[in-house]
Amino acid sequence: MPTATEKQYTIGDFANAVGLSAPTLRYYENEGLIEPHRHDNGRRYYEEADINWVKFLLHLKGTGMSISELKQYVQWRAQGDATIPERLALLQQVKRDFLVQFNEVQHHLQILNDKINWYEEKEAGVTTDHESFRAYLDRFGHHE
Amino acid sequence: MPTATEKQYTIGDFANAVGLSAPTLRYYENEGLIEPHRHDNGRRYYEEADINWVKFLLHLKGTGMSISELKQYVQWRAQGDATIPERLALLQQVKRDFLVQFNEVQHHLQILNDKINWYEEKEAGVTTDHESFRAYLDRFGHHE
DNA sequence: GGTTGACTTAAAGTGCACTTGAAGTTATAT
DNA sequence: ATATAACTTCAAGTGCACTTTAAGTCAACC
Numbered sequence: 067m068p069t070a071t072e073k074q075y076t077i078g079d080f081a082n083a084v085g086l087s088a089p090t091l092r093y094y095e096n097e098g099l100i101e102p103h104r105h106d107n108g109r110r111y112y113e114e115a116d117i118n119w120v121k122f123l124l125h126l127k128g129t130g131m132s133i134s135e136l137k138q139y140v141q142w143r144a145q146g147d148a149t150i151p152e153r154l155a156l157l158q159q160v161k162r163d164f165l166v167q168f169n170e171v172q173h174h175l176q177i178l179n180d181k182i183n184w185y186e187e188k189e190a191g192v193t194t195d196h197e198s199f200r201a202y203l204d205r206f207g208h209h210e
Numbered sequence: 211m212p213t214a215t216e217k218q219y220t221i222g223d224f225a226n227a228v229g230l231s232a233p234t235l236r237y238y239e240n241e242g243l244i245e246p247h248r249h250d251n252g253r254r255y256y257e258e259a260d261i262n263w264v265k266f267l268l269h270l271k272g273t274g275m276s277i278s279e280l281k282q283y284v285q286w287r288a289q290g291d292a293t294i295p296e297r298l299a300l301l302q303q304v305k306r307d308f309l310v311q312f313n314e315v316q317h318h319l320q321i322l323n324d325k326i327n328w329y330e331e332k333e334a335g336v337t338t339d340h341e342s343f344r345a346y347l348d349r350f351g352h353h354e
Numbered sequence: 355g356g357t358t359g360a361c362t363t364a365a366a367g368t369g370c371a372c373t374t375g376a377a378g379t380t381a382t383a384t
Numbered sequence: 385a386t387a388t389a390a391c392t393t394c395a396a397g398t399g400c401a402c403t404t405t406a407a408g409t410c411a412a413c414c
Binding site for chain 1: 358361362363
Binding site: 134 | 386400401402403404410411
């Protein structure tokens, strides 16, 4: 049973589909992250499956992986199942780093929220004239 | 009642105390974020309160504020209470942007976790030989 | 069939947030 | 007293992830 001929995307359409610019796609290709097909005239074309691949890469990138880490991951992947332990170890390390950052960033948000509340209450005349932000924070048990 | 003479930090000691390098502190000063005192010989010194100030700036920075946004915030702050509405609006915008990013990043983590689990199960021989990652994701209802 | 827009490569440029270097002064320890 | 370490300014350099430019080829529309 022959599958329907796959839709072919120009680099411009593909860029639109994945939310990147065409130059960025060429840059990623240069870095070895993507390998589009070529028409006889030299022009690139992309297929449906490439969309999923790029979106997956962007998820990994969004967890904090650099281009060179992605490149390493992709190289291992091209070498087949023998490199699964390496890939798994890399992703686990990325996850650990991510979680550390995630906790820090939540703390930053806490302080930002406190400051916003402080300004809002100050505007509404709720805090006493000379209460400092630090004293205010202390009331909530936040430190640093 | 005279308060105990405040401890004075050299730029090196202060850098240590706040977790930045001395050049970075000079850079921040250049950008108008910090204003240390000076000894008669021209050398900078910092006091306890400066530690809290820098740590607060680093919290704001950690929520995604750029150096130039911090600069704007600091300038408004120097202009007194009249600029509280501007400062509040800025921080509220920062918070909105932060929360958007925060949601996205949680989704990225979800995909990373799925991929790690997929590798772990594959290593343990749990998934069927030819199940694709996408099919695996679909079992959990994750998309994109 | 000509104009407009999308594509091609390779190299150079950008923006951010620092970091490093050069050249010199000052403080501290032996 | 002298070595060494920390400070000073100002300018230039770095790393990352793109973005822009230049010079040219190709495709689609009227």
